[in-house]
Amino acid sequence: MKxxxxxxxxxxxxxxxxxMTVSRAINHPEKVGKKxxxxxxxxxDEMDYKPKLVARVMAGSESKTIGFFIKxxxxxxxxPFYGECVKGATDWLKMLDYSTLIFNASExxxxxxxxxxxxxxxxxxxxxxEGSYDETLLKALKNNNIPAVSVGEENAGEFDIPTISAxxxxxxxxxxxxxxxxxxxxxxxxxxxxxxxxxxMRSRGYMEVLNKNGLEPKIIRTExxxxxxxxxxxxxxxxxxxxxxxxxxxxxxxxxxxxxxYNTALKVPEDVKVIGFxxxxxxxxxxxxxxxxxxxxxxxxxxxxxMLIQIIGGKKPEKEHLKFDTDLVxxxxxxxxxxxx
Amino acid sequence: MKxxxxxxxxxxxxxxxxxMTVSRAINHPEKVGKKxxxxxxxxxDEMDYKPKLVARVMAGSESKTIGFFIKxxxxxxxxPFYGECVKGATDWLKMLDYSTLIFNASExxxxxxxxxxxxxxxxxxxxxxEGSYDETLLKALKNNNIPAVSVGEENAGEFDIPTISAxxxxxxxxxxxxxxxxxxxxxxxxxxxxxxxxxxMRSRGYMEVLNKNGLEPKIIRTExxxxxxxxxxxxxxxxxxxxxxxxxxxxxxxxxxxxxxYNTALKVPEDVKVIGFxxxxxxxxxxxxxxxxxxxxxxxxxxxxxMLIQIIGGKKPEKEHLKFDTDLVxxxxxxxxxxxx
DNA sequence: TGTCATAATGTTACCGGTAACATATTGAGG
DNA sequence: CCTCAATATGTTACCGGTAACATTATGACA
Numbered sequence: 101m102k103x104x105x106x107x108x109x110x111x112x113x114x115x116x117x118x119x120m121t122v123s124r125a126i127n128h129p130e131k132v133g134k135k136x137x138x139x140x141x142x143x144x145d146e147m148d149y150k151p152k153l154v155a156r157v158m159a160g161s162e163s164k165t166i167g168f169f170i171k172x173x174x175x176x177x178x179x180p181f182y183g184e185c186v187k188g189a190t191d192w193l194k195m196l197d198y199s200t201l202i203f204n205a206s207e208x209x210x211x212x213x214x215x216x217x218x219x220x221x222x223x224x225x226x227x228x229x230e231g232s233y234d235e236t237l238l239k240a241l242k243n244n245n246i247p248a249v250s251v252g253e254e255n256a257g258e259f260d261i262p263t264i265s266a267x268x269x270x271x272x273x274x275x276x277x278x279x280x281x282x283x284x285x286x287x288x289x290x291x292x293x294x295x296x297x298x299x300x301m302r303s304r305g306y307m308e309v310l311n312k313n314g315l316e317p318k319i320i321r322t323e324x325x326x327x328x329x330x331x332x333x334x335x336x337x338x339x340x341x342x343x344x345x346x347x348x349x350x351x352x353x354x355x356x357x358x359x360x361x362y363n364t365a366l367k368v369p370e371d372v373k374v375i376g377f378x379x380x381x382x383x384x385x386x387x388x389x390x391x392x393x394x395x396x397x398x399x400x401x402x403x404x405x406x407m408l409i410q411i412i413g414g415k416k417p418e419k420e421h422l423k424f425d426t427d428l429v430x431x432x433x434x435x436x437x438x439x440x441x
Numbered sequence: 442m443k444x445x446x447x448x449x450x451x452x453x454x455x456x457x458x459x460x461m462t463v464s465r466a467i468n469h470p471e472k473v474g475k476k477x478x479x480x481x482x483x484x485x486d487e488m489d490y491k492p493k494l495v496a497r498v499m500a501g502s503e504s505k506t507i508g509f510f511i512k513x514x515x516x517x518x519x520x521p522f523y524g525e526c527v528k529g530a531t532d533w534l535k536m537l538d539y540s541t542l543i544f545n546a547s548e549x550x551x552x553x554x555x556x557x558x559x560x561x562x563x564x565x566x567x568x569x570x571e572g573s574y575d576e577t578l579l580k581a582l583k584n585n586n587i588p589a590v591s592v593g594e595e596n597a598g599e600f601d602i603p604t605i606s607a608x609x610x611x612x613x614x615x616x617x618x619x620x621x622x623x624x625x626x627x628x629x630x631x632x633x634x635x636x637x638x639x640x641x642m643r644s645r646g647y648m649e650v651l652n653k654n655g656l657e658p659k660i661i662r663t664e665x666x667x668x669x670x671x672x673x674x675x676x677x678x679x680x681x682x683x684x685x686x687x688x689x690x691x692x693x694x695x696x697x698x699x700x701x702x703y704n705t706a707l708k709v710p711e712d713v714k715v716i717g718f719x720x721x722x723x724x725x726x727x728x729x730x731x732x733x734x735x736x737x738x739x740x741x742x743x744x745x746x747x748m749l750i751q752i753i754g755g756k757k758p759e760k761e762h763l764k765f766d767t768d769l770v771x772x773x774x775x776x777x778x779x780x781x782x
Numbered sequence: 783t784g785t786c787a788t789a790a791t792g793t794t795a796c797c798g799g800t801a802a803c804a805t806a807t808t809g810a811g812g
Numbered sequence: 813c814c815t816c817a818a819t820a821t822g823t824t825a826c827c828g829g830t831a832a833c834a835t836t837a838t839g840a841c842a
Contacts, residue, residue, distance in 0.1 A: 105560060105585070107798055118822050123800060133820055148584055154495040154561040155798035158827045165554065175722045176519075177527055183518040190548065199554045202543050207531065213506065213540045219446060220495040220828095222563075243489055244446070326726050355726065362728045381516045385667050385696065387703040387728045448828055459792050464830060474790055496829035499797045561798095785842085792835070800826090807820065812813105 106147045114147075115139055126151060157221050164198045166408065167214055169228040169237065171205040173325050178202070179352070180380035181397065182229050185251055188398030189227060189405045196409060198224075205229075205237065215240045225408045227251055227401070230265070230298065247411040251404045254297040255421060262411075263421050264404040266395040268298050271426035272305025275375045275393045276347050280313055282434055284345030284373055287315060290332035290357065291349040292324040299349065302377065306347055324349055329356020337364065344372055351376035351383045351392055358386050358433065373434040379427075388432030400424050447488045455488075456480055467492060498562050505539045507749065508555055510569040510578065512546040514666050519543070520693070521721035522738065523570050526592055529739030530568060530746045537750060539565075546570075546578065556581045566749045568592055568742070571606070571639065588752040590745045595638040596762060603752075604762050605745040607736040609639050612767035613646025616716045616734045617688050621654055623775055625686030625714055628656060631673035631698065632690040633665040640690065643718065647688055665690055670697020678705065685713055692717035692724045692733055699727050699774065714775040720768075729773030741765050 112119035117136065125132045125140040132140070143149075157163050168189070170182045178186065190200045201223065204210040217223040218241075226241060230252025241248045241261075250263040279287050289306045292299050303319060310317045320335055322328035329348060333356070336343060348354035354376030358368060366372050368388055376383060379394035403424075407417045453460035458477065466473045466481040473481070484490075498504050509530070511523045519527065531541045542564065545551040558564040559582075567582060571593025582589045582602075591604040620628050630647045633640050644660060651658045661676055663669035670689060674697070677684060689695035695717030699709060707713050709729055717724060720735035744765075748758045 109798075119798090120800080120823080121821055124821085127800080131820075136820080150557070150560050152499075152561045152798055153557040154499050154563065155827090156800075158493075158495050158499060158829090159798080159800040160827065161800075172528075175726075176521070177524040178518045180517070186518055187513075190545070194548070194550055199550045200545075201554070204531070204541075207535070209535055209540045213542070216491070216494040219491050220493045222495065326723075359726050359728060382667075385516075385700050387700055450828075460828090461793080461830080462791055465791085468830080472790075477790080493828055496797090496827075498829090499799090500828080500830040501797065502830075783842100785840105787840095788838080790835100790837070792833105794831105794833085796830090796832105798827105801824105802826105803822105803824085805820100805822070808818085810815100810817095812815085 105152075106149045108149075108151065111140070111143060111147065111149055114143060153222075163222050163224060165223050166193055166198050166200050166405070167217065167223045167226045168200060168202045169205045169214070169226060170202060171229070173352075175326060175352075177204070180382055181252070181350070181378050181395075184380065184397035185227075185229065185401040189401035191398075192402040192405050196405075198405075198409070205234070211237055211240070215244065218244050218246045225249075225412045227404055227408060228261075230296075247408055249404045249408045249411070251401055252298070254301060254423065260420075262404075262407055262417055264400050264407070265298070265421075265423055266393075266400070266426050267423040268301035269305045271377065271393045271395070272302040272347070273309060274426060274428045275377065276306050276309035278391070278428055278430070278434060279345040279347060279373055279375060280309060280315075282369075282373055285315065286318075286341075286343045287345040287347060288318045288320060288336060288341070288343045289347045289349075290320045290322060290329065290353055292328070293321045302349060318343070322353070324353060326352050326356040326359065329353035329358075330360040331356070333357045333360035346372065346374045348374065348376045351378045351380045351390060354390050354392065354433070355382070355386050358388070358390065362387070369432065369434055375434055379429050383429075383431070386433070391431045391434035392429050394427040394429045396424055396427075446493075447490045449490075449492065452481070452484060452488065452490055455484060494563075504563050504565060506564050507534055507539050507541050507746070508558065508564045508567045509541060509543045510546045510555070510567060511543060512570070514693075516667060516693075518545075521723055522593070522691070522719050522736075525721065525738035526568075526570065526742040526745075530742035532739075533743040533746050537746075539746075539750070546575070552578055552581070556585065559585050559587045566590075566753045568745055568749060569602075571637075588749055590749045590752070592742055592745045593639070595642060595764065601761075603745075603748055603758055605741050605748070606639070606762075606764055607734075607741070607767050608764040609642035610646045612718065612734045612736070613643040613688070614650060615767060615769045616718065617647050617650035619732070619769055619771070619775065620686040620688060620714055620716060621650060621656075623710075623714055626656065627659075627682075627684045628686040628688060629659045629661060629677060629682070629684045630688045630690075631661045631663060631670065631694055633669070634662045643690060659684070663694070665694060667693050667697040667700065670694035670699075671701040672697070674698045674701035687713065687715045689715065689717045692719045692721045692731060695731055695733065695774070696723065696727050699729070699731065703728070710773065710775050716775055720770050724770075724772070727774070732772045732775035733770050735768040735770045737765055737768075 108119045108122050112122045125137050173179050203214045225247040228250050248261045250261050254265045320332045322332045346357050354374050357374050376390050376392040379392045383390040383392050410417050449460045449463050453463050466478050514520050544555045566588040569591050589602045595606045661673045663673045687698050695715050698715050717731050717733040720733045724731040724733050
């Protein structure tokens with residue numbers, strides 16, 4: 101039943117030549133006689149021969165594969181922000197003739213598999229995303245001398261790997277300034293629990309703008325998920341705080357905020373304006389559609405991947421912490437009032 | 442700079458024993474003297490030794506890894522439906538001590554990588570999801586005798602691999618009957634372009650209910666994405682067709698439909714009721730929240746994985762095409778009118 | 783104390799490729 | 813027709829583990 105996979109030896113034997121010639125026909129065809137090359141090619145085809153990757157890698161070949169570490173959240177195996185980054189990176193890696201492989205940063209088994217792969221040279225480097233690094237993981241990367249770059253967070257704490265991120269501070273300046281511009285006087289900020297540079301930076305931008313405009317700040321902390329947004333607005337409503345603008349840490353949170361506001365007397369954007377951060381594809385699909393600060397995930401990850409390839413190649417990259425500029429994207433949730441037909 | 446990874450030989454040499462004893466200490470500790478075992482364990486720890494996976498696999502060990510093939514769509518690297526399946530499968534595989542690895546069915550490189558992995562015994566089997574199989578892929582699976590099961594589609598066309606899916610026909614009966622029950626008289630069906638058994642089955646259920654109730658059917662075909670839902674309603678509006686209920690092929694499409702309806706005079710659920718299919722996590726978060734037919738992705742994928750492990754173990758599974766029952770989930774889009782505070 | 787089953791360890795060969803070096807073949811130019 | 817460089821092919825060793833078989837150490841019991 102099981103078709104045994106042919107080996108290079110069988111191919112060689114069938115042709116009455118040495119397996120080295122076959123190997124060369126595959127990897128350095130120019131070093132093989134034209135006639136032999138043809139015969140080899142044909143019989144490899146016939147027998148559906150494929151060299152075993154493991155044998156190749158064991159013999160010292162590069163695997164040309166990059167691993168991505170991503171931490172799922174409650175609703176997404178690959179949260180939209182990372183998804184965009186992966187798309188960008190994959191597209192770029194394809195041009196460099198690299199494959200990509202995604203690992204689940206929340207699963208012990210997956211983490212272990214990754215370390216095994218690296219250890220076996222099945223993976224040449226890693227891209228770890230904002231939120232996906234914990235101590236175990238980064239320690240493993242370090243101990244195994246695995247080239248790695250981080251995307252989405254401004255620094256990687258105690259681990260000195262290069263980081264590529266949006267400029268969160270100026271991004272939040274843009275967002276909150278926009279809210280002020282469209283007339284908000286009581287702006288609330290919903291951000292995440294815990295300690296992340298991005299939480300900190302975006303809060304800082306928020307505080308800055310509010311101070312400059314003599315407005316009273318109010319920060320709510322929930323999970324960075326749709327549910328977190330729902331919960332955030334819920335807390336606001338219950339606390340009786342009056343507000344006419346919400347700056348959410350992420351589009352997911354903003355989505356939750358919109359969702360919760362929908363079932364109240366407060367209309368968006370008439371009574372409350374909501375703005376998010378990231379510009380994930382779904383931001384277009386919320387009701388009303390979501391204004392946000394756009395991170396250029398594609399560009400960021402493209403850059404990150406380029407850097408990673410350089411490190412793998414042995415070069416030290418110059419810039420260790422790179423910040424990309426952001427764009428304000430205005431949609432219905434802060435300005436345009438949808439026209440009802 | 443580069444810390445060379447220690448090999449089993451180095452460990453053995455350092456202890457003055459044969460590497461076989463070290464290998465045994467790792468894989469069959471009970472066959473090694475207590476004292477030796479301790480010494481080996483300690484020095485492995487000290488030197489941070491990890492056996493190379495490739496060497497192991499080449500020597501014939503199982504890799505205990507399952508590959509998942511998933512076809513991204515425009516908005517999601519892993520569409521929500523598959524995401525839920527992956528979660529369910531991964532949880533279950535974890536118990537069986539298997540790792541999971543996700544491959545992108547739309548990327549040639551990723552497909553090639555998968556085939557290489559299988560060919561090298563780095564992967565023991567595959568779960569291919571509805572929509573992810575194309576000819577190239579399934580041919581590769583077949584040619585390499587890779588155990589595979591399909592999840593989400595009622596049959597895999599010309600390829601005879603076991604399939605696990607929802608019972609699409611009875612599921613759609615439930616959905617459309619519900620629309621009738623809540624008073625809809627002009628029910629439209631938005632489904633996908635092309636030829637998939639699930640398209641067909643759900644359409645059939647739709648026709649069945651409409652015929653039984655003497656209603657006029659109307660089928661619109663667009664992409665199975667949020668955008669497709671938007672486009673579908675757009676077409677309806679432009680064509681001047683009157684409708685008071687929409688049965689969408691998937692929750693994503695239904696989401697798009699809701700989105701498009703939001704900016705019209707037609708209110709959901711007062712004027713138009715909308716129902717989807719799948720019950721992805723996001724269905725709770727649309728505005729209004731989405732009624733749908735729930736597929737039990739967790740159970741389905743758990744079952745699929747069990748079957749796959751059996752096939753890998755050499756057993757032929759009895760049931761080749763298994764259908765799981767569905768549940769109607771009623772939310773705001775078909776019944777409850779949200780209370781405005 | 784000698785014997786023999788059992789536990790502990792060692793030896794050999796192999797998994798399937800590739801690099802480095804060695805040898806054989808070809809053919810152009812004298 | 814011979815020589816020598818270039819081209820084509822072959823040989824050997826190694827990557828880092830594991831299974832199967834071989835050998836040696838241990839110790840319970842007669």
